[in-house]
Amino acid sequence: MTAKLVQVLVSEIVPNYWTLLNEDSHETKSSALGLLLACLRSLTGVNAIIVRLRAWLQEAKSGDGKSKRPDIAINLAVLLNLVCLLLKGNDSIRGIWKSATRTLNGNLNTRMLSQEMLSTFGSGRIIALTAEAIEHAKGHKAEIDVNNIWLANGPEYTKWLSQNIVKWQLTSPTSDETKLCSELFLKALRLGHSDTAMKCVLTRLLIAQGADNERFGLLLGHVPRSEQRKVLFSVLKTFAEDYLNRLGTSDTEGSNKMISAVAGAISAITMNDPERIAYLVEWLTGSSGAGLGDSIGIRRAVVAVVSQDRDSIVSVLEKSIAQIGDQLYIKHSPIVQQEVHAQVLLLSAGYVHKVSPLKLTLLMRSSPWLNAISNRLSSSNQRARFLGMVIGEGLSSLVDKGDKRLNFQVEEMEVPDGKWYKSLVEIQDTPGSWDPLLNPQELTQKRTSSKTPSHKPAPSQPRAQGFIIEELSDESLSEQDDVVGYRKPDSDAEDSDDDPELVRRDKAKAPVYIRDLIRYLRDTDDYDRQKLALVTAPTLIRRKANYGTEVTDHAEELASLLVGLQDKFEMDKFDDLRLQAMIAIVVTQPQLMGPWFAKTFFDGDYSVSQRSLILTVLGLSAHELAGFETSEYAAAASFPSKSLPEKIERLFISQGPSNAYQSSSSSLKPLPHNALESVATSITSSFLAPLSAAAADSATGPDVLKLSTFKSRLPDYDDSNNAATSEEQHISNPKIKIKSRTKPRIRAIPNTTAQIISTSFFDPLTARFQAALHSPVSRIRGIMFQPFLLALYLKTLALLLHAAGPSTLALPQMTGELWRLLLSTSVRAQAVGDVGITQAVLFGLLTLLDVNEDRMRDVCQELGREVVETEGWVAGVFEGLRGGDEGREEERTKMLAAGVLVRLREGVEKYRLMMVGDLIGL
Template identity: 50%
Template sequence: MADLLLPAVKPIKVPAVFNGASPEEALEALKNQPSYDTLLAVLKLLRNGTQEKHDFDMRTPGPLSAQIIHVLVTEIVPNYWTVLQESSDQKSIDALLACLRSLPGINATLNYIRSLIREVKPRPKDSTNSHLVSTLAITLDLLVSLLDGDGEAMRIWDHVASMSNSTYVRPLRQEFLSLFASGKIVSLSAEAEDICRQAGRSTEPLWTADIKQYITWLAHSQTRWAKSRLKEEDLKLCAELGARAMRLGHAEILVRELLHELLLQGDTNKENFSKLVDNYPLPDQRKVLLLLLKLLSDLYLNSIDDKNPSKEYPTIWASVGVLHLVIANSDVQRSNLVSWLTSASGAGVGEGCGIRRAAVAALADHKDSILTVLERSLGQFAHAQVLLLSAGYVHRIAPMKLTILLRSSSYLNAISNRLDVSQSRARFLGMAVGEALSGLVHAKDSKLDFKMDEMTTEEADWYKALVRVSDKAGPLDPLKTTVPPSQAKSSKKPSMPARKQESPHPSKVPPKTGFIIEEIEDSDQEDSDLTPYAKPDSDEEDSDDDPTLINRNKPEAPVYIRDLINYLRDTEDYDKQKLALATAPTLIRRKASHGTEVVSHVEDLASLLVGLQDKFELENFHNLRLQGMVAVVVAQPKKMAPWFSKTFFDGDYSLSQRASILIVLGLSGREIAGFEISEYASSAHFPSKTLPSKIEKQYLQAPSAANRLQAGTNLKALPPNALDTLAKSLSQTFLAPMAAEAADAVTGPDALKLSSFTSRLQQSSSHSSGTSGSRARYRGIRSIPNTTAALISTYFFFPLSSRFQAAMRSSAATKIIFQPYLLALYLKTLGLLIHAAGPSTLALPQMTAELWDLLLGVRGRCLGSNTVESENQGDLAVTHAILLALAALLDVNEGDIRGLCERQGRQVVETMEWVGNLFNITRGGDGAGEENDVKMLAAGILIRLREAVEKYQAVLMGDLIGFT
C-alpha cells in the first residue's frame, strides 16, 4: 500500500548520439546541453560538412554561423574546455578550434572576454565571482589557442579571399586589419589577465597580453606570408598589416624580422622584401629604412674598431649590400637615405662611423644622389664624416664637379665660418675638412696646409683618410654568421677573414686613356676648282687672340625653371651665367601663374640668386640679380617674403648680400602695393595675352607720364641703390607741402633756422607742382586693397621687424645688424614698407607701434648720442634712416593724427623732444650733403609733431604727466 502511495518517478531521458545532417540541427543540439559524444558528432559535422552532407561553412559570416559560434563560445567552451584538453584524442579540440578559427570566431571570443570583464569588475572579490573569473581564464586560453601559430592570420585571410561573393571581401578586409593591427587583442588580454591574477587564479603569462610578444607574432606572420605569396593583392594586404602593426610600437621587432627572414635568406626572399616594402605607405617606408639603419648599427657596425678608415670590413660591405637592396629600385627610399645623411639630427648621431660608411657607399652608384649629399653637407657642415666620405666618392666619379664645388662660395664660407668660431672642436673639423678636400683637388705643392699641431695627430689623419674610403656592396654572409652583440653574452665573436682586395686609392688608379690629338700640316696650295665663299660678317667672338677659346656651341636661353637653376649652378660657364641672369626676371614672372614650376623650385632659385657671385664681372650683374630676386618674391610673396626675412638674420651671408635682401624686400613690397613696377612685369606675359605690335598701336595708347604718376607706377629698371632713390623721393614727398607753410607760420629764431630749409626744399621740389602750399598735391600715399595691405604687413613688415628683437639676444647677430650701413638700410626698408601698406591697412596701429618702439630703441646709434662719436658718418646714415622711417610713419598716419596721439602719446612727446635736440646740434649749410638732409628731415618731423601736440593737447595730457 505504501508503495502504491509513492508518486510515479519519470524516467530520465539520456540524449542519444547526434545523427543530424544540417547545421540547424547542429545548433539545436548545442543549445540542449549536449553530451560529450554528441558534441564530438556536432563538431565533426560542422567541420567536415562542406565535404559530406551540406555546403554550410562556419567561417563564412551569416546569421546561422553567428548563432552557432555564440553558443560554442559562451556555453560549450566554459563547460567542455578542460575536458577537451585532458582528452587523449587531440582531434576533438582541433575540431572545436577549426570551427572558431575565423574572423567571426575570434571576434566573438573577444566580445565575450569584454562582457566578462564588465561583469567581473563591479563585483566584490569573493566567491560570487569565482565562476566568472574561471570562465574568463578559460576564454583567454581559447583566444591564445586560436591565434597560436605563425600562419593563422594567413589562413584566415585565405578563406575570406576564396569567398564566391566578392561583396563580402572588402568589408572583411577592413575587419581583418582592424582585428589584428588595432591593438584590441593585446589590450583585452592584458586587462583580463590582470583580473585573473588579482582574483588569485594562477595563470602563466600570456603572449597575447604582452605587446612585444604580440608584435613578434605579427612579424613572423608577415614574413611567412611574404615568403609564400607573390600575388599583388596578397602582398598589398600583408604590407598594410605590417604598416599598421608598426604603429602599435616596437617597430624595430618587425624590421629585424624582415632583415633576418627576408633580406638575409636568398635571392627570392630579397625580391619579396622589395615588393613588400614598396607596398608600404611612404612614411612607413621611410620608417623601415631608418630602423634598418639603426639595427645595422646596433647589431653589427658599432662593434667595429675602425682605427684605419682605408681598411676593408666584410661587415660594412655586407651592410652596404643590404642598403643597396633597399634603395636600388626605389627613388623614394634613395631620397630618404639622402635626407637621413644630410639632416642635422640624422646620419647616426652618436653611432660609430661604420653606418655612415655603409650609407654613403650605398649611394655611390647613383651620381645625382651622392652629389646631393655632398652639396648639402657643404651647405650646412653638420656631419664632417659624411662630407669627407661623399667627397671621396664624388672625386672618383666626377673629379671636375668636386673642383667646382671647392671654388664655390658655399665651400669657402663653410670653411671660414668653422675657422672663426670659438669652439676648438669646430675649428679642428674645419681644418681637417679643408686639408682633406684640398688634397684631392690640388697638387702636393699647392694643397692647403694649416701647419697646426692639431693636424698632425692620429685623429686628424683618421679624418683626412676618410676621402680615400671606397666601400662597395658585398655578400651578406657576414651578417648571417656574425653573432649580434645582444646575443653574444660571454662568447667571443668569431673573427671574420679579411678580404685581400685593396680599396682603390686615387693615386693608384691608372690614368684613363683619351683621344690622341695629332697635328697635321695643311698644304699651302689652294684647289683652283673650289670657289671661295665671301667672308662672313664680323663676330665679336672672333676678336679673341686665341682661336681655341672661341665657343661656337653657345647654350640656348633657358625656357624651364629647372634649366634656369642648372644654369645658375654652373658657375664655371660664362655663357650660362649671363643667360641665366638675363632670363631670370622675365622667366620667373612668366611661369609664376602657369603650372607649378616656380612653386616647386622657388626656394632653390632664391638661394642661388642670393649667394651668386660676380665671378665674370658681367655687365649690369647687380641689377639683374636684384630683379631676379624681386621676381621670386612677387611670384610667391606669402612664402618667399618671410623666407628672405629669415635669411637676412639667420643666413650665412656677407654684408652686401644681406643688403641686397633688404633691397629686394623693399622693392617687391612696393611693387605688390602698385608703386614702382619693374620693367620686367609687362614683358613677362605670354604671347597669347598680348596683341601684335602693329595692332596694339592702333587700339592702345601708351599712358602719359601724368597717368603713370597718378597710378603710382614707374616702368624702368631700378639700380642697386634703388632704396636710397625711393627714400629720397619719399622724404621730398613728406617735406614739400611744409616748405611754404614753414616760411609763413614760424617767426623769431625758428624762422632763421628754417629759412635755408624752405629755400633748399623749394629748389629740390621745383620739378613737382610749383610752389603751391596745398598738401594734397604732394601726397604720395594712396589707398590699396585691404588684401594687398594685409599681405605687405603680414608677410613683409612683421617678419622683418619681429626678428630684430630675437637677433638682439645673439652677440654674433648684433655685431652684424648694428653695422651702420646695414642698420640704416634695414630701417629705410621698414619705412618704405609701412608707406607702401598705406593708411587702409587694418594692422596699421600695430605696425606703427612696433616700428616706433624699434626706432626709439636704436637712438643710441645716432648723432649726438653719448655712446657714439658725432663725426662718425656711419651714425649719420643711421640718423637719416631713423628720420626717414619716422617721416613715413607720420605720413601714413596723417589721416588719424588724433588716434595716433591717443595710442602713442608718450612716443609723440619723446620723439618731439629728441628730434628737436637733434635739429639744434646738427650743422646745416647750403650744400647737398647728408647732414643737410638730416636737418631738413628733422625740421619737417618737428613741425608735424608740434602741430599734433598743439591740436591735441588734451589727449596728450595724460601721457605728459610725469614726463621729463
C-alpha cells in the first residue's frame, strides 16, 4: 500500500501540482510542500523518484534523440528539484533509516535494508542520473536552476554523504548502524573525491572542538581489515596536504607543535592496534614512498607514532637500510623516492639510538649496512652518492666518537642541504595534543610574521613654526577682496556623453597588489575585472617577484585560481593570457611552484585540457629559465629605475657588436595551447638537420666532385651567416673581402638553472608517474594513460631534459630515469597502434641521444641493456610503418625512427664491445 501511494504522489501529484506546491517557499511540516516531502522521505520514495527519472530519460532518448512529448524536459526539471529538496540536510539518511526500520523485525530484514541503502546512496547512480537529466533539460530549454541541483555535482554529493555519516555517528548509533556508516564511508571514498570525504569526516569527528575521537575509532573499527590500510593512507595524505605541507622544511617552534599535533591525532586513530601500526611501518618503507611529494612533516609525525613501539621502529630502520642499499633500487628508483626513504632512515635511526643504542651499534657493524654504504658510494648517480654520504655521516655521528666518526671531507656535506639531512638524526618528536589543528592559520601567520622585518615607526616631527593653515568661513571669504575663486569649467569630460546612463563612473582599475589580482580573478561575474586581471597578471607577477613576499605567500592560491579559471565571457586571447600568467608564477618561484604543479597534475581534480595546460606551463617555463626564450613580459615588468631613458637606450642599443645578437634572441610571444608541440617540432628539426645534410652530401657523390656545389651554396650561406661574425672578421682584418665558410657563432647562454629544472621539474614528474603506475586507484592510471595526455607528458620530460642541457650535474640520473620510463612496458604497450605516443617516445629518445652526445661511452657502460633494447624496438617501429603521401603522420614517425637509429648506431659503434656483458643476457 505504501508503494502504491508513493507511486501516485510521484507520477500524478508532483507533475500536476508542483507549481502550486512550490509557491509556499517555507518548507515547514504543516505546509503542503512539507507534508509532501514527509510522505516521500523514505527509501521507497527516493527509489520511486529515481525510477521515474530513468523512465523519463529512456523516453527522451527514444526516437532518434527527439522527444516524443514536449513536457519531458519540464517533468525532469520538476523531479530534479524534488529529489534535491527531499535529500537536503545532514540528517536525511539517518531519518530514512529510522523510518524504514521502525516496523522491521529480524536481522535478515535489517541486512537487506542496509544493502539497499548502500546501493541507493553509495553507488553513485544518483549523480549519474541527475547529471544526465540536467543535460537533457538544459538542451530543451527547461526552466531549471543548475546551481540548486547539487546532486549532480560529485564533490557536493560526496560532501553531503560524508556530513550525513558524521551526523549519524554523533548520535550514538547502535552497532549495526555504525557498521552501515562505515560501509557508507567506504562508498564515499570510492566516488572519485576521497579527499573531500576524508577531510569532512576527520575535521568533524576527530579535530573539531569537543570531538570524541572514539567515534572515529569506532567508524574505522567496523571497516574490513583489507580496507583499513587504504583508509589510513588516505588519512595521512589529508594531514599532509591540509596541515604539514605548508610548513616545508622549517624547524621552528610552531612547526614542531603542528607535527606533534598531527602525531597525536594519528596515535588516537591507531589506538595502539598492532595491525594499524604495521600499516604505518609499511607506509614508511613501502616501494611507493612515504608520502612521495609531501614535505618531511608527515614522515616526522608517522615516525613519532611508530617510535612508541620499540620493535616497530627497529623494523623500520632495518627495512630502510636493506632497501636503501639495494643495487636495483639505487639504479631504477626515482631520486625523489630515494630522498624520502633516506629521510625515514635518518629519522628512525635517531629514535632507535634513543631507545636502544646497542641495537643501532650492532646494525652499523652488520653486512647490510656496509653493503648499503658501499653500493651508494659506487653508484654513478651523483645524488645517490650524496645520500649515501649523508646517511653514513649521520648515523656515524650517533654511534662513533672522536676520530672514529665517518667524515668524507667533501664540500657537498657542508652545504645547507647536507647539514639539514644530517640533522634529522637529532629530531625527537612526541605525539601531543591536537589543539593546534583547530587553528592552523595561527602558526602559519607566526611563521610568516617572523620572517618579515619589523619597521620602526617614524619619529613624529615637531610642529613647524611660522605659517599656520586655517579654514576660513564663507563670510570671511566674502570680506576679503584679494581672494579670487576659480570659475567653473565650461564642460566636463565625464558628462560629454549624450546619454547619462551610459557613463560609467565605477570603472575597475588595474590591480596593483597580488591580493587585488586574486580578488579580481575570483569575481567571475564581472567581465571588466576578469579582463583586467588576465591582462595585468603576467607583468604584475614578474614585477612583484623580487620585491617583498607577495608572490611567495600567495603563489599557490593564485596558481590554483588560474588552473581552474573558465572562459565564461569568451574573451579574446583568454588561453594565451592565462598561460602567460601561470608561466610567470613558475618562472618567478621555480623551486616552490615546480613541485606544486607536478603534484596538481597527478592529484588534482582537473580535466584533460587543464592537465595538458599544466604540462605546457612546466615545459615552457623550463625553456625560459634555461635561457632559450626571453619573455616580452620580463622587460615590461622591470621598474623604470632599472632602465635608461628611451632615447638613450636606443642610442646605446644601435651601436656596438651587441646589436648583432639582439635580433637573434627569440621572444616568447603569447602562445596557444599547442605551444609545447611547436617547441618540440622545432627542436626535432634541429636534431635531424645535420643528419639530413649528411645524407644529402653522401648521395651526391665523392667529395672531389662537390666543389661547384659548394661554390653555388656559398652566397646563400653568406647571407644567412651571423652579422656579428662578419663584422668581427672585418674589424680584426680589414683586408678580408671574402667571407670564409666557418661554423656560425652560437650565442653562449649560461644555463644557471639546470639544477632547479632537475630537482623541481623533472624529478617530481617522473617520481609521481612511477607512483601512479603502482597506485591501486584506477582513476589515476586511467587519466595518465589517456593517449593525448601521455604523449604530452613524455614530450614535456624530453623538453625538460633538453632545457637542463649537457652540462647538468644530474644528467646521468635524468638520462637513466627517462630512458627506462620510455622503455617501460606500460608506455610501449600504449604506443602500439597510437602514432602520437610513438612519436613522443621517439622524440624522447632523440633528445636523450642529442643531450648525451659527448658522453656516449658512459651511456653504453651504464645503460647497455637499454641501448640494445632501444635499437631493436625502434628498428621494429621503422619496419612496421608504411609512410608515403597517404599517411603524413606515419611518414613523420618513420623519419623520427630513422633519426634515432642513425644517431644511436653512430654513438654506440665505438663502444659495442663494452656492451658484450649486457648482450649476453639478450
